[in-house]
Amino acid sequence: MTVIFSKKCEYGMQAVLYLASQEKGTLVSAEDISKVLKIPREFISKILQSLRESGLISSSKGKSGGFTLAKDPSRIKLIDVVSAIDGLEMFDSCVLGFPECSPTHPCPVHNIWGPLRTQTYDMLTSETIDKLKEKTLSKIRSL
Amino acid sequence: MTVIFSKKCEYGMQAVLYLASQEKGTLVSAEDISKVLKIPREFISKILQSLRESGLISSSKGKSGGFTLAKDPSRIKLIDVVSAIDGLEMFDSCVLGFPECSPTHPCPVHNIWGPLRTQTYDMLTSETIDKLKEKTLSKIRSL
DNA sequence: TTTTAATCAGATAAAAATATCTGATTATAT
DNA sequence: ATATAATCAGATATTTTTATCTGATTAAAA
Numbered sequence: 246m247t248v249i250f251s252k253k254c255e256y257g258m259q260a261v262l263y264l265a266s267q268e269k270g271t272l273v274s275a276e277d278i279s280k281v282l283k284i285p286r287e288f289i290s291k292i293l294q295s296l297r298e299s300g301l302i303s304s305s306k307g308k309s310g311g312f313t314l315a316k317d318p319s320r321i322k323l324i325d326v327v328s329a330i331d332g333l334e335m336f337d338s339c340v341l342g343f344p345e346c347s348p349t350h351p352c353p354v355h356n357i358w359g360p361l362r363t364q365t366y367d368m369l370t371s372e373t374i375d376k377l378k379e380k381t382l383s384k385i386r387s388l
Numbered sequence: 389m390t391v392i393f394s395k396k397c398e399y400g401m402q403a404v405l406y407l408a409s410q411e412k413g414t415l416v417s418a419e420d421i422s423k424v425l426k427i428p429r430e431f432i433s434k435i436l437q438s439l440r441e442s443g444l445i446s447s448s449k450g451k452s453g454g455f456t457l458a459k460d461p462s463r464i465k466l467i468d469v470v471s472a473i474d475g476l477e478m479f480d481s482c483v484l485g486f487p488e489c490s491p492t493h494p495c496p497v498h499n500i501w502g503p504l505r506t507q508t509y510d511m512l513t514s515e516t517i518d519k520l521k522e523k524t525l526s527k528i529r530s531l
Numbered sequence: 532t533t534t535t536a537a538t539c540a541g542a543t544a545a546a547a548a549t550a551t552c553t554g555a556t557t558a559t560a561t
Numbered sequence: 562a563t564a565t566a567a568t569c570a571g572a573t574a575t576t577t578t579t580a581t582c583t584g585a586t587t588a589a590a591a
Contacts, residue, residue: 248478248485249392252549255485262484262496274567283487287551294569307558308566323497335391341405342391342398343527344426350530353405353520354466357511361504368500377496384486387493395579417537430581437539449538450588 249365254330256284257292261326262381264302265318265374272311281385292330299329318375327369336366392508397473399427400435404469405524407445408461408517415454424528435473442472461518470512479509 250258259282267273275293279286293312296302303315314321327333339346340358348355374381393401402425410416418436422429436455439445446458457464470476482489483501491498517524 248481248483250483250485252485258484259486272567276567285550288549290568291550297568304568305558306556306568308564309559310557310567312568338391340391340393341401342393342395343402344531350527351523352527353523354511355523361507361511364504364507368497368504380494380496380498384493384495388487415537419537428580431579433538434580440538447538448588449586451534451536452589453537453587455538 249335250327251331253292254327256282256289257296257330258323258326259284260289260293260312261296261301261314261321261323262374262377263385264312264314265321266378266381266385267313269317270313272305272309272313274311277311281388283388296326296329301325301329318378319373321374322370322372323374324366324369336362392478393470394474396435397470399425399432400439400473401466401469402427403432403436403455404439404444404457404464404466405517405520406528407455407457408464409521409524409528410456412460413456415448415452415456417454420454424531426531439469439472444468444472461521462516464517465513465515466517467509467512479505 260278263278263282264273275290276286278284278293279289282289293302293304297304297312297315300315301321302312304310304312324333339352340354340362341352343352346352346355352358403421406421406425407416418433419429421427421436422432425432436445436447440447440455440458443458444464445455447453447455467476482495483497483505484495486495489495489498495501
Protein backbone atom coordinates (compact mmCIF):
# COMPACT_ATOMS: atom_id res chain seq x y z
CA MET A 246 0.00 0.00 0.00
CA THR A 247 1.10 3.54 -0.66
CA VAL A 248 0.33 6.47 1.59
CA ILE A 249 -1.74 8.34 -0.96
CA PHE A 250 1.12 9.05 -3.37
CA SER A 251 3.35 6.80 -5.44
CA LYS A 252 7.03 6.58 -4.59
CA LYS A 253 7.77 8.52 -7.75
CA CYS A 254 5.54 11.31 -6.56
CA GLU A 255 6.92 11.33 -3.02
CA TYR A 256 10.47 11.49 -4.36
CA GLY A 257 9.45 14.17 -6.82
CA MET A 258 8.00 16.34 -4.05
CA GLN A 259 11.09 15.84 -1.92
CA ALA A 260 13.35 16.83 -4.80
CA VAL A 261 11.35 19.91 -5.67
CA LEU A 262 11.32 21.00 -2.04
CA TYR A 263 15.06 20.47 -1.93
CA LEU A 264 15.61 22.57 -5.05
CA ALA A 265 13.43 25.27 -3.54
CA SER A 266 15.62 25.35 -0.46
CA GLN A 267 18.73 26.21 -2.49
CA GLU A 268 19.96 29.65 -3.40
CA LYS A 269 18.11 30.93 -6.42
CA GLY A 270 19.57 29.63 -9.68
CA THR A 271 21.81 27.00 -8.07
CA LEU A 272 22.27 23.93 -10.24
CA VAL A 273 22.01 20.68 -8.31
CA SER A 274 23.06 17.39 -9.86
CA ALA A 275 20.98 14.22 -9.72
CA GLU A 276 23.90 12.63 -7.88
CA ASP A 277 23.69 15.30 -5.18
CA ILE A 278 19.92 15.00 -4.79
CA SER A 279 20.26 11.24 -4.65
CA LYS A 280 22.78 11.42 -1.83
CA VAL A 281 21.05 14.08 0.24
CA LEU A 282 17.59 12.54 -0.02
CA LYS A 283 18.78 8.93 -0.07
CA ILE A 284 16.91 8.13 -3.25
CA PRO A 285 18.37 5.68 -5.81
CA ARG A 286 20.42 7.69 -8.25
CA GLU A 287 19.00 6.42 -11.54
CA PHE A 288 15.47 6.54 -10.25
CA ILE A 289 15.52 10.16 -9.15
CA SER A 290 17.24 10.93 -12.44
CA LYS A 291 14.23 9.66 -14.35
CA ILE A 292 11.83 11.53 -12.13
CA LEU A 293 13.77 14.76 -12.60
CA GLN A 294 13.66 14.25 -16.34
CA SER A 295 9.91 13.87 -16.28
CA LEU A 296 9.50 16.94 -14.09
CA ARG A 297 11.60 18.81 -16.62
CA GLU A 298 9.28 17.66 -19.42
CA SER A 299 6.35 18.96 -17.38
CA GLY A 300 8.09 22.31 -17.17
CA LEU A 301 8.37 22.41 -13.39
CA ILE A 302 12.14 22.31 -13.31
CA SER A 303 14.82 23.03 -15.87
CA SER A 304 18.20 21.48 -16.45
CA SER A 305 21.51 22.20 -18.03
CA LYS A 306 23.73 19.53 -19.46
CA GLY A 307 27.47 19.08 -19.39
CA LYS A 308 30.01 19.38 -16.61
CA SER A 309 28.74 21.33 -13.59
CA GLY A 310 25.25 20.97 -15.02
CA GLY A 311 22.23 19.99 -13.00
CA PHE A 312 18.69 20.91 -12.12
CA THR A 313 16.97 24.00 -10.82
CA LEU A 314 13.39 25.20 -10.50
CA ALA A 315 11.93 26.53 -13.72
CA LYS A 316 10.19 29.35 -11.89
CA ASP A 317 10.28 31.13 -8.58
CA PRO A 318 9.38 28.91 -5.59
CA SER A 319 6.74 31.47 -4.67
CA ARG A 320 4.89 30.31 -7.77
CA ILE A 321 5.15 26.54 -7.22
CA LYS A 322 2.89 24.39 -5.06
CA LEU A 323 3.11 20.74 -4.12
CA ILE A 324 -0.05 20.06 -6.08
CA ASP A 325 1.93 20.93 -9.23
CA VAL A 326 4.23 18.00 -8.58
CA VAL A 327 1.35 15.67 -7.79
CA SER A 328 -0.45 16.77 -10.90
CA ALA A 329 2.65 16.18 -13.04
CA ILE A 330 3.44 12.73 -11.66
CA ASP A 331 0.40 10.98 -10.20
CA GLY A 332 -2.28 13.15 -11.72
CA LEU A 333 -5.31 14.55 -9.91
CA GLU A 334 -7.57 11.57 -10.45
CA MET A 335 -7.43 10.59 -6.78
CA PHE A 336 -9.26 13.75 -5.83
CA ASP A 337 -12.40 12.54 -7.45
CA SER A 338 -12.28 8.81 -7.09
CA CYS A 339 -13.94 6.72 -4.41
CA VAL A 340 -12.03 5.87 -1.26
CA LEU A 341 -13.76 2.46 -1.16
CA GLY A 342 -13.02 1.83 -4.83
CA PHE A 343 -16.62 2.00 -6.03
CA PRO A 344 -17.06 3.24 -9.58
CA GLU A 345 -18.85 6.53 -10.19
CA CYS A 346 -19.05 7.63 -6.60
CA SER A 347 -20.93 10.91 -6.58
CA PRO A 348 -23.54 12.85 -4.61
CA THR A 349 -26.29 11.08 -6.55
CA HIS A 350 -24.72 7.64 -6.10
CA PRO A 351 -22.66 8.04 -2.93
CA CYS A 352 -20.69 5.22 -1.36
CA PRO A 353 -21.31 4.50 2.32
CA VAL A 354 -18.62 6.93 3.46
CA HIS A 355 -18.99 9.50 0.70
CA ASN A 356 -20.17 12.32 2.95
CA ILE A 357 -17.39 11.83 5.43
CA TRP A 358 -14.63 11.41 2.89
CA GLY A 359 -15.56 14.44 0.79
CA PRO A 360 -14.37 17.10 3.23
CA LEU A 361 -11.24 15.11 4.03
CA ARG A 362 -10.34 14.90 0.39
CA THR A 363 -10.89 18.61 0.04
CA GLN A 364 -8.65 19.32 3.00
CA THR A 365 -5.95 17.09 1.54
CA TYR A 366 -6.20 19.00 -1.69
CA ASP A 367 -5.98 22.26 0.23
CA MET A 368 -2.86 21.09 2.01
CA LEU A 369 -1.15 20.75 -1.36
CA THR A 370 -2.65 23.88 -2.84
CA SER A 371 -2.68 26.56 -0.19
CA GLU A 372 1.02 27.01 0.44
CA THR A 373 3.71 27.75 -2.11
CA ILE A 374 6.96 25.90 -1.59
CA ASP A 375 8.99 28.98 -0.69
CA LYS A 376 6.99 29.00 2.54
CA LEU A 377 8.27 25.50 3.30
CA LYS A 378 11.94 26.35 2.86
CA GLU A 379 12.97 26.47 6.51
CA LYS A 380 11.09 23.29 7.39
CA THR A 381 12.61 21.55 4.40
CA LEU A 382 16.13 22.53 5.40
CA SER A 383 15.71 21.35 8.95
CA LYS A 384 14.18 18.07 7.82
CA ILE A 385 17.04 17.46 5.39
CA ARG A 386 19.58 18.16 8.10
CA SER A 387 18.11 15.28 10.09
CA LEU A 388 18.24 12.68 7.31
CA MET B 389 -1.34 5.49 -7.76
CA THR B 390 -3.83 4.12 -5.28
CA VAL B 391 -6.33 6.21 -3.39
CA ILE B 392 -4.99 5.42 0.06
CA PHE B 393 -5.92 1.73 0.03
CA SER B 394 -4.81 -1.17 -2.13
CA LYS B 395 -7.31 -2.79 -4.48
CA LYS B 396 -7.35 -5.80 -2.20
CA CYS B 397 -8.35 -3.61 0.69
CA GLU B 398 -10.98 -1.68 -1.26
CA TYR B 399 -12.53 -4.94 -2.46
CA GLY B 400 -12.34 -6.35 1.05
CA MET B 401 -14.21 -3.39 2.49
CA GLN B 402 -16.84 -3.60 -0.23
CA ALA B 403 -17.34 -7.29 0.42
CA VAL B 404 -17.61 -6.88 4.18
CA LEU B 405 -20.10 -4.04 3.74
CA TYR B 406 -22.09 -6.25 1.39
CA LEU B 407 -22.12 -9.13 3.87
CA ALA B 408 -23.26 -6.70 6.56
CA SER B 409 -26.17 -5.66 4.40
CA GLN B 410 -27.53 -9.21 4.22
CA GLU B 411 -29.95 -10.83 6.63
CA LYS B 412 -28.08 -12.09 9.65
CA GLY B 413 -26.49 -15.50 9.04
CA THR B 414 -27.03 -15.52 5.28
CA LEU B 415 -24.31 -17.38 3.41
CA VAL B 416 -23.11 -15.57 0.32
CA SER B 417 -20.92 -17.29 -2.26
CA ALA B 418 -17.78 -15.75 -3.74
CA GLU B 419 -19.50 -16.06 -7.11
CA ASP B 420 -22.40 -13.93 -5.88
CA ILE B 421 -20.15 -11.27 -4.35
CA SER B 422 -18.09 -11.21 -7.52
CA LYS B 423 -21.15 -10.58 -9.66
CA VAL B 424 -22.81 -7.99 -7.45
CA LEU B 425 -19.67 -5.97 -6.80
CA LYS B 426 -18.12 -6.61 -10.23
CA ILE B 427 -14.89 -7.92 -8.78
CA PRO B 428 -12.94 -10.73 -10.51
CA ARG B 429 -14.17 -14.00 -9.09
CA GLU B 430 -10.86 -15.65 -8.19
CA PHE B 431 -9.47 -12.44 -6.78
CA ILE B 432 -12.30 -11.77 -4.34
CA SER B 433 -12.13 -15.45 -3.43
CA LYS B 434 -8.56 -15.03 -2.21
CA ILE B 435 -9.44 -11.86 -0.34
CA LEU B 436 -12.34 -13.58 1.40
CA GLN B 437 -10.06 -16.44 2.38
CA SER B 438 -7.61 -14.03 3.97
CA LEU B 439 -10.38 -12.19 5.80
CA ARG B 440 -11.51 -15.56 7.12
CA GLU B 441 -7.99 -16.27 8.38
CA SER B 442 -8.08 -12.90 10.15
CA GLY B 443 -11.30 -13.96 11.84
CA LEU B 444 -13.45 -11.18 10.39
CA ILE B 445 -15.67 -13.46 8.38
CA SER B 446 -16.44 -17.15 8.49
CA SER B 447 -17.19 -19.64 5.76
CA SER B 448 -18.84 -22.96 5.22
CA LYS B 449 -17.79 -25.34 2.51
CA GLY B 450 -19.80 -27.58 0.25
CA LYS B 451 -22.92 -27.01 -1.79
CA SER B 452 -24.87 -23.90 -0.73
CA GLY B 453 -21.83 -22.87 1.26
CA GLY B 454 -20.45 -19.37 1.32
CA PHE B 455 -19.34 -16.52 3.53
CA THR B 456 -20.88 -14.57 6.36
CA LEU B 457 -19.65 -12.14 8.99
CA ALA B 458 -17.97 -13.82 11.94
CA LYS B 459 -19.59 -11.43 14.38
CA ASP B 460 -22.43 -8.96 14.55
CA PRO B 461 -22.05 -5.96 12.20
CA SER B 462 -22.50 -3.72 15.22
CA ARG B 463 -19.10 -4.94 16.34
CA ILE B 464 -17.21 -4.52 13.07
CA LYS B 465 -15.63 -1.34 11.76
CA LEU B 466 -13.97 -0.59 8.43
CA ILE B 467 -10.65 -0.14 10.21
CA ASP B 468 -10.78 -3.87 11.03
CA VAL B 469 -10.69 -4.66 7.33
CA VAL B 470 -7.90 -2.16 6.66
CA SER B 471 -5.95 -3.53 9.58
CA ALA B 472 -6.35 -7.10 8.30
CA ILE B 473 -5.39 -6.38 4.71
CA ASP B 474 -3.21 -3.27 4.34
CA GLY B 475 -2.18 -2.88 7.95
CA LEU B 476 -2.15 0.35 9.93
CA GLU B 477 1.32 1.46 8.94
CA MET B 478 -0.01 4.28 6.79
CA PHE B 479 -1.36 6.03 9.85
CA ASP B 480 2.10 6.74 11.07
CA SER B 481 4.16 7.11 7.96
CA CYS B 482 5.08 10.32 6.19
CA VAL B 483 2.87 11.65 3.42
CA LEU B 484 5.97 12.93 1.58
CA GLY B 485 7.78 9.64 2.04
CA PHE B 486 10.44 10.91 4.43
CA PRO B 487 11.72 8.34 6.90
CA GLU B 488 11.06 8.83 10.60
CA CYS B 489 8.69 11.73 10.27
CA SER B 490 7.78 12.79 13.80
CA PRO B 491 7.13 15.86 15.93
CA THR B 492 10.87 16.12 16.63
CA HIS B 493 11.84 15.64 12.97
CA PRO B 494 8.75 16.82 11.11
CA CYS B 495 8.52 16.96 7.34
CA PRO B 496 7.47 20.27 5.78
CA VAL B 497 3.77 19.38 5.90
CA HIS B 498 3.80 17.35 9.10
CA ASN B 499 1.63 19.71 11.10
CA ILE B 500 -1.00 20.00 8.42
CA TRP B 501 -1.10 16.31 7.59
CA GLY B 502 -1.38 15.11 11.19
CA PRO B 503 -5.00 16.17 11.77
CA LEU B 504 -6.02 14.93 8.34
CA ARG B 505 -4.59 11.53 9.04
CA THR B 506 -6.39 11.45 12.35
CA GLN B 507 -9.67 12.36 10.70
CA THR B 508 -9.17 9.63 8.12
CA TYR B 509 -8.56 7.17 10.91
CA ASP B 510 -11.70 8.41 12.66
CA MET B 511 -13.74 7.91 9.51
CA LEU B 512 -12.85 4.23 9.60
CA THR B 513 -13.13 3.87 13.34
CA SER B 514 -16.10 5.84 14.52
CA GLU B 515 -18.92 4.04 12.76
CA THR B 516 -19.68 0.34 12.92
CA ILE B 517 -20.76 -1.20 9.62
CA ASP B 518 -24.33 -1.87 10.69
CA LYS B 519 -24.78 1.90 10.54
CA LEU B 520 -23.77 1.85 6.90
CA LYS B 521 -26.28 -0.82 5.86
CA GLU B 522 -28.82 1.42 4.13
CA LYS B 523 -26.18 3.40 2.29
CA THR B 524 -24.49 0.18 1.20
CA LEU B 525 -27.72 -1.25 -0.15
CA SER B 526 -28.53 1.84 -2.14
CA LYS B 527 -25.02 2.04 -3.53
CA ILE B 528 -25.12 -1.61 -4.58
CA ARG B 529 -28.45 -1.09 -6.31
CA SER B 530 -26.78 1.50 -8.53
CA LEU B 531 -23.85 -0.66 -9.64
C1' DT C 532 -24.74 -43.01 -3.45
C1' DT C 533 -23.75 -39.95 -6.95
C1' DT C 534 -23.83 -35.42 -8.78
C1' DT C 535 -23.26 -30.80 -7.99
C1' DA C 536 -21.72 -26.46 -6.19
C1' DA C 537 -19.21 -24.52 -3.05
C1' DT C 538 -14.53 -23.39 -0.31
C1' DC C 539 -9.54 -24.18 0.06
C1' DA C 540 -4.48 -24.34 -0.86
C1' DG C 541 -0.85 -23.68 -3.61
C1' DA C 542 1.13 -22.59 -7.98
C1' DT C 543 1.32 -19.65 -11.82
C1' DA C 544 0.55 -15.62 -14.89
C1' DA C 545 0.04 -10.81 -16.11
C1' DA C 546 0.43 -6.07 -15.21
C1' DA C 547 2.16 -2.15 -12.89
C1' DA C 548 5.49 0.10 -10.08
C1' DT C 549 10.13 0.54 -8.86
C1' DA C 550 14.84 0.45 -10.08
C1' DT C 551 19.01 -0.14 -13.02
C1' DC C 552 21.87 -0.36 -17.16
C1' DT C 553 24.02 1.26 -21.57
C1' DG C 554 25.66 4.33 -24.41
C1' DA C 555 25.05 8.91 -26.56
C1' DT C 556 25.32 13.79 -26.11
C1' DT C 557 26.69 18.06 -24.06
C1' DA C 558 29.38 21.66 -21.90
C1' DT C 559 32.83 22.96 -18.53
C1' DA C 560 37.51 22.84 -16.89
C1' DT C 561 42.15 21.41 -17.46
C1' DA D 562 42.22 19.56 -27.72
C1' DT D 563 41.15 16.39 -24.33
C1' DA D 564 39.40 14.63 -20.10
C1' DT D 565 35.70 14.92 -17.14
C1' DA D 566 31.19 15.22 -15.28
C1' DA D 567 26.88 16.04 -16.10
C1' DT D 568 22.01 15.22 -18.56
C1' DC D 569 19.34 12.41 -21.84
C1' DA D 570 16.92 8.54 -24.18
C1' DG D 571 15.73 4.11 -24.46
C1' DA D 572 16.11 -0.55 -23.09
C1' DT D 573 16.12 -3.86 -19.47
C1' DA D 574 15.62 -5.90 -14.89
C1' DT D 575 13.42 -6.58 -10.47
C1' DT D 576 9.75 -6.42 -7.25
C1' DT D 577 5.12 -5.90 -5.90
C1' DT D 578 0.41 -5.97 -6.87
C1' DT D 579 -3.29 -7.80 -9.21
C1' DA D 580 -5.38 -11.66 -11.23
C1' DT D 581 -5.98 -16.55 -12.73
C1' DC D 582 -5.41 -21.54 -12.87
C1' DT D 583 -5.46 -26.39 -11.12
C1' DG D 584 -6.90 -29.75 -8.51
C1' DA D 585 -8.32 -31.26 -3.83
C1' DT D 586 -11.83 -31.30 -0.30
C1' DT D 587 -16.34 -30.70 1.51
C1' DA D 588 -21.28 -30.97 2.17
C1' DA D 589 -25.92 -30.43 0.47
C1' DA D 590 -29.23 -31.98 -2.88
C1' DA D 591 -30.88 -35.19 -6.30
